[in-house]
Amino acid sequence: MKKNKPRHLELTLPDEEAPRFIGQKSRRSFLVAGLGAAGAIGAYEWITHAAEDREVPWPQRRVLDFNGRLSEKYLSNRHLMPTYPPDKVGGVKVNGNFGMERPLLPENWRLQVTVPNRAPTSLSLTDLKQLPKTEITTRLSCIEGWSGIAHWGGARFSDFTKKFFGPGHPVPAYVYMATPDGEYYVGLDMKSALHPQTLLAYEQNSKPLEERRGAPLRLAIPVKYGIKNIKRIGLIQYTDKRPADYWADEGYDWFAGL
Amino acid sequence: MQVVRQKHLIATRWFHWINFPLIFVMIWSGMLIYWAFPTYSLGPIHFFPQWIYELFNIPQRLAEGMALHFFFMWLFVINGVLYVGYSVVSGEWRYLVPRSLSAFRDAWFVVLHDLRLKKGLPRQEKYNAAQQIAYTAIVVMGAGSVLTGLAIYKPAQLSWLTALLGGYESARMLHFTLTVLYVAFFALHVLQVIAAGWNNFRSMISGWEIVHEEEQTPAS
Numbered sequence: 001m002k003k004n005k006p007r008h009l010e011l012t013l014p015d016e017e018a019p020r021f022i023g024q025k026s027r028r029s030f031l032v033a034g035l036g037a038a039g040a041i042g043a044y045e046w047i048t049h050a051a052e053d054r055e056v057p058w059p060q061r062r063v064l065d066f067n068g069r070l071s072e073k074y075l076s077n078r079h080l081m082p083t084y085p086p087d088k089v090g091g092v093k094v095n096g097n098f099g100m101e102r103p104l105l106p107e108n109w110r111l112q113v114t115v116p117n118r119a120p121t122s123l124s125l126t127d128l129k130q131l132p133k134t135e136i137t138t139r140l141s142c143i144e145g146w147s148g149i150a151h152w153g154g155a156r157f158s159d160f161t162k163k164f165f166g167p168g169h170p171v172p173a174y175v176y177m178a179t180p181d182g183e184y185y186v187g188l189d190m191k192s193a194l195h196p197q198t199l200l201a202y203e204q205n206s207k208p209l210e211e212r213r214g215a216p217l218r219l220a221i222p223v224k225y226g227i228k229n230i231k232r233i234g235l236i237q238y239t240d241k242r243p244a245d246y247w248a249d250e251g252y253d254w255f256a257g258l
Numbered sequence: 259m260q261v262v263r264q265k266h267l268i269a270t271r272w273f274h275w276i277n278f279p280l281i282f283v284m285i286w287s288g289m290l291i292y293w294a295f296p297t298y299s300l301g302p303i304h305f306f307p308q309w310i311y312e313l314f315n316i317p318q319r320l321a322e323g324m325a326l327h328f329f330f331m332w333l334f335v336i337n338g339v340l341y342v343g344y345s346v347v348s349g350e351w352r353y354l355v356p357r358s359l360s361a362f363r364d365a366w367f368v369v370l371h372d373l374r375l376k377k378g379l380p381r382q383e384k385y386n387a388a389q390q391i392a393y394t395a396i397v398v399m400g401a402g403s404v405l406t407g408l409a410i411y412k413p414a415q416l417s418w419l420t421a422l423l424g425g426y427e428s429a430r431m432l433h434f435t436l437t438v439l440y441v442a443f444f445a446l447h448v449l450q451v452i453a454a455g456w457n458n459f460r461s462m463i464s465g466w467e468i469v470h471e472e473e474q475t476p477a478s
Contacts, residue, residue, distance in 0.1 A: 005352045005383075009264040010469070018260035022466055029464035033275070040279055047329065060325040067328055074415045081414055082425075139426075144320065145295025147426070223414045251321035253328070258414050 055251030068255025072189045077196050081222040081258070084137045084149050089205050091148030092140050094212050098246065099179025100232050104211050109180070111217060114237045115164055116172060125202060125216050131155035131163070134199055138222035140229060141258055143247075152220040153203030158194045164238070176243035177219060180234030187243035188221070188228065192257060197222050200233070225256045261469040265384065265461040270350065273341040274462065280334045283326060284403075285437055289316055290323025298434055305438075331407065338400050353384040355394050361387040372453070396443055399436050406433035 013021055046059070053061040111123040134156050141147040165171045175193050178185040192198065201220040202209055209215040214231025221229055227247045237243070248254040266274075289306070293316050298305045311317050345351040356362075364387030370376035372388075379386060385393065405419065409429035413420040423429040451459055461467035 004349060006267075006349045008267070008384075011262050012259050013262060015260055018262050018468060021262055022460075022464070022468060025464040025466045026460055033463050036275070044279075044283075048326075055321070056325050060329045063329045063332070064325055071412060071415065074412075079414045079417060081417070082421075141426070142295075143324075145291070145297075145430070247321075251325070253324060258412065 054249050064253045064255070068189075068253060068257070071255055071257050072191050075191050075195070075223065075257070077194075079195075079223075081138055081197055083197075084139070086137050086151045086206075089137065089149050089151050091146070092150050093142070093146070093148065095142060095144075095226065096184075097212065097231075099181055099184030099230075100212075100214075101183070102181065104215055104232065106216055109216055109234070111233065112235045113164065114235070116238065116240060121164075128155055128160075128200065128202065128217065131159050134159075135203075136197060136199065136220075138197060138220065140220070140222070140226055143225040143227055143252065143256065150220070151205050152199050152201040153206065154199040154201035154217075154220065156196065157198045157200055157219075157221075158196065160200055161194060161238075172238045172240045174239050174241065174243050176235070176237040176239055177230050177233050178235040178237075179230070179232050182235075184230060185244060185246050186219070186228045186230045187245040187248070187254065188224070189255065192221065192223050195221070195223050223258055225258065227252065228256055262466050263469050264465050265467045266465050267348070267350065268465060269344050269348070270341075271462060271465060273337060273344070276337050277334070277341070280330055280337060281440065283330045284334055285440065287323045287326035287330065288437060289314070290319040291327060292434070293317055293323075294320040298431070305434075328411075331404075334400075335404055338397075338404070342397065354390060354397075356387060356390045361390055364388075365391050372450070392443065392447075396440075399439060399443075403433060403436045403440075406430075406436065409433075 011021070048057055048060075050057040050059050052058065056064065109125070111125075111128065113121040113123060115121075132155065133153060135151065135153045137149060137151040139147050139149050161171060171190055171194070173190050175188050175190060176185065177188070199220045201214075201218050202216060204210070204213050209218060214233075217233045218231040219229050219233060228245075242254070245254055245256075247256065292305075293311060296305065345354065364380040364382075367376060367380050368386050368388035371379050406423055406429045408416055409420040409423045410426060410433060413426055413429075420426055420429055423432060451462075457467050
């Protein structure tokens with residue numbers, strides 16, 4: 001680091017020489033500036049109009065995925081989202097009912113679980129309630145920018161996963177969850193799914209989930225935007241391949257993590 | 259005889275002109291994002307009135323805005339970090355950063371002078387005191403935008419930063435306020451550049467200016 005102000009060049013030129021000197025410098029610089037501006041416009045056109053990968057020009061999709069991998073790498077179970085006293089609940093809007101257009105038939109509901117190279121399992125809500133119940137008051141943040149607070153009750157997804165992957169059984173890198181009709185679906189990286197604040201929730205604000213809130217079972221994953229907090233889960237699929245995601249297919253970031 | 263002087267080094271000019279479209283894209287994509295939850299207003303005046311959204315075809319482009327914002331943020335940060343690093347290593351920052359509190363008094367005189375309320379300017383080097391304060395502030399604001407942006411982008415990984423900025427909502431408000439200040443800076447900056455004239459503007463492109471005799475200073 002220089003201790004003094006750097007000295008800038010200064011030339012004393014004959015009166016007729018100075019404009020010529022400045023003119024020459026200007027012509028060159030304005031030419032470079034023009035080329036630079038044209039290059040920048042070209043680059044912007046390419047970045048915004050390149051072939052689309054799920055509704056996003058591929059250079060931007062690449063960067064979104066890179067950002068997601070970076071976010072996942074730096075997420076740890078010690079990174080907890082803020083929790084609140086249970087009396088602070090409120091502000092959670094019902095913002096979508098994709099995959100829930102048909103009325104719920106609770107007696108028909110089963111949770112299908114698939115693990116690579118194993119026969120599928122089918123669980124009832126009673127089966128799920130055998131897992132330790134965790135209650136937590138967290139913020140549900142919509143990707144639009146608003147947020148609300150809810151008190152969730154349910155099973156930690158990490159406790160659920162332990163039932164399928166004992167010690168020595170590596171857990172696949174991703175999990176896919178879908179509504180019973182398959183109309184709404186989310187893909188999750190395993191680190192976010194196994195985060196200690198991620199619940200398979202069957203209660204909201206100490207009452208069984210309402211139908212429009214995702215009964216009988218929904219995901220409460222405060223490290224992800226609301227779009228990943230899938231309601232009325234019918235299928236949980238562990239997978240080694242990055243699964244599809246409803247809103248990622250519509251042009252949003254696949255990772256969609258806070 | 260006439261004196262010509264290299265006013266802005268080539269690095270400074272590149273950083274400046276690269277930053278200009280980047281910040282423009284960041285503000286534009288930020289507006290696409292803000293539309294999805296437009297909560298801020300100044301008393302009865304909303305950011306932004308409906309006709310602005312319609313004029314610029316902003317509605318329903320949240321996904322596009324986020325993809326752009328989180329693409330160009332890298333270039334904005336890289337350019338900013340390189341600029342600050344360069345200023346420190348080259349010593350150029352010594353022209354820019356006000357060195358004493360008297361800069362605020364001098365800046366006030368500059369404002370009065372520019373408003374035609376006072377004749378004569380305080381002694382200055384490359385930048386006058388008002389420029390020093392404004393240009394230093396804009397760099398600090400840039401850093402502020404990055405920090406408040408990170409706090410709302412990654413409040414899980416960077417929960418300490420979000421907490422430091424008063425929480426998610428507060429960080430979002432600060433991020434937005436800084437953007438409003440950029441736009442105010444931009445408006446004033448463009449007016450001042452127009453008022454300063456061609457010799458000054460040209461020096462931001464070519465680097466060189468003609469030094470008129472009355473403003474020849476021994477230093478720089």
